[in-house]
Amino acid sequence: MSERILIEGNEAVALALKLIDPDVVAAYPITPATEVVQKFAEYVADGEVVTEFVAVESEHSAMSACIGASTAGGRVMTATSSQGLGLMWEMLYIAASLRRPITMAVANRALSGNINIHCDHSDTMGARDAGWIHLFSENTQEIFDNMIQAVRIAEHPDVRLPVMVCYDGFVISHAREVIESLSKEEVQSFVGKHKASLSLLDLEPKTVGPLDLQDYYFEHKRSQAEAYKAVPGVIEAVGQEFGKAFGRSYAQVEEYNMDGAEVALVALGSTNGTIKDVVDGMNESGKKVGLLKIRAFRPFPAELVRASLSKVKAVGVFDRSMTFGGWGNPLFTEIRSAMYGTSGNGCCCGPCIPILDRVYGLGGREISMAEIEQYADEVLAVAKGEQVELIDYIGVR
């Protein structure tokens, strides 16, 4: 039975972990994800879970222990943020390459230096190419729901890849919101029993992660790349099934007021909620603005993005991280790449519409509704032929 509770984002992650009751959690606390580990350690101490909790001495060890436990056949989860994710870096690639279905909550936080504990997406964007599935959460309800779905997505026999569930540090991790919780029975019945694809404990000799040189490494990477083709269908199917079971459906992207929209805004994470309120206000005053919220950033839902954004005359992307020295920033480059030159015949065709990029909110800089509306007005002006800066900032001095 679902129950309305007022809960902090981190506590919602810990609660999801408790209800999933995985075999192993290996984690090291770091702001702003500390309370996940703290609260879960309480559940362990109080005997509310059967999980083997491994209090490791660093995030590198946390991910190493997760990979080991998963390879031994366990259902494995962890949580981290920022520098902690950075310290895991080499192990992130190994987790994905070994097709370990680990689920990790990441409270998105800026990277040093200088030292900053507040939200931006630099940490998970840095792990963009490691081979993990990235699901972004708009609010506390979505983190809770994403954590539960992530287990099913990761462990699906066609997928068997690690999933990170991203949520905005402090904005969501340290805010209390009302969510519909689920019972242990409901969650257990949804995630099902873990069926390990591989176990080191079954006494059948096998080798995991050996030396793999010029003769086969490339083929193994090629076969890994194939695995991601199954992921979109599984994310959609699990999201639908979740909706049938609990009344809240999920997909790779969410269109908001896109019917008849003249321009679209595109964003990741908690800013989407604020944008929805801005879109409502602008629609009421006759301005045709819509929103395309990206929930699955990896694998990137290029075809859905193209289908959705082909309907509008201009697009405004929100980027909460930067690619220093690159041309445009992470979400913008994905969107642009999805929109142009879509066939292999040398044609550079595609819906040739202006796409703007605005970096905002680095290091926890807040973004107001007025700033979002101003950007939307700018995108509307561009749709009418006005010239503006293609790549720029919001809210920086």
Place this chain on the structure above:
Amino acid sequence: MAQMTEIRWHGRGGQGAKTAAYLLAEAVMGDDAYIQAFPEYGPERMGAPVRAFVRISKTPIRMHCPVLSPDIVVVLDPTLMKAVDVTEGVPEDAVFIINSTEGPAEVRQQLGINTGRVYTVPALKIAMETIKRPIPNTVMLGAFAKATGLLDVDALKERVRAQLGSKLRPDVIQGNMDAIDRAAQEVQEG
């Protein structure tokens, strides 16, 4: 949007502004209200000015942006009125609930406002006499309940008892109950 109430708490590190915001959120949630409650995280130091925010709405709250023009402002420490601008961004009909030994007229003068509603309560005195510690947050919640009518004094007491029950001694819990009752009786409007 119109049916959303936004509240800003001003306190000093250690006075329980975040706890008060969370207790208020718990007490008003009921069966159908949507809530967002979040403190402002800066360098956390005992005694430094801090703020916490609560949004209450009958429809789901989607925005994740700062509260810029609160409908209700609660000030846990009278010295903050000189240290920070507690009137920043407030609309004309804002409600102020202020810990002060002075009355609403004097506080209006200090804040330089002649609109809206101003409530005062000697929260520090009440806290020292009931809880025996200079922590004004539950006193201010009692004054809040009485002044705004957004929550029932008895429901508030029940919630505070449930929330603090496992953390505090029975006599301290009783002190908090008395503090809420006295605040509701002694709060002045002007």
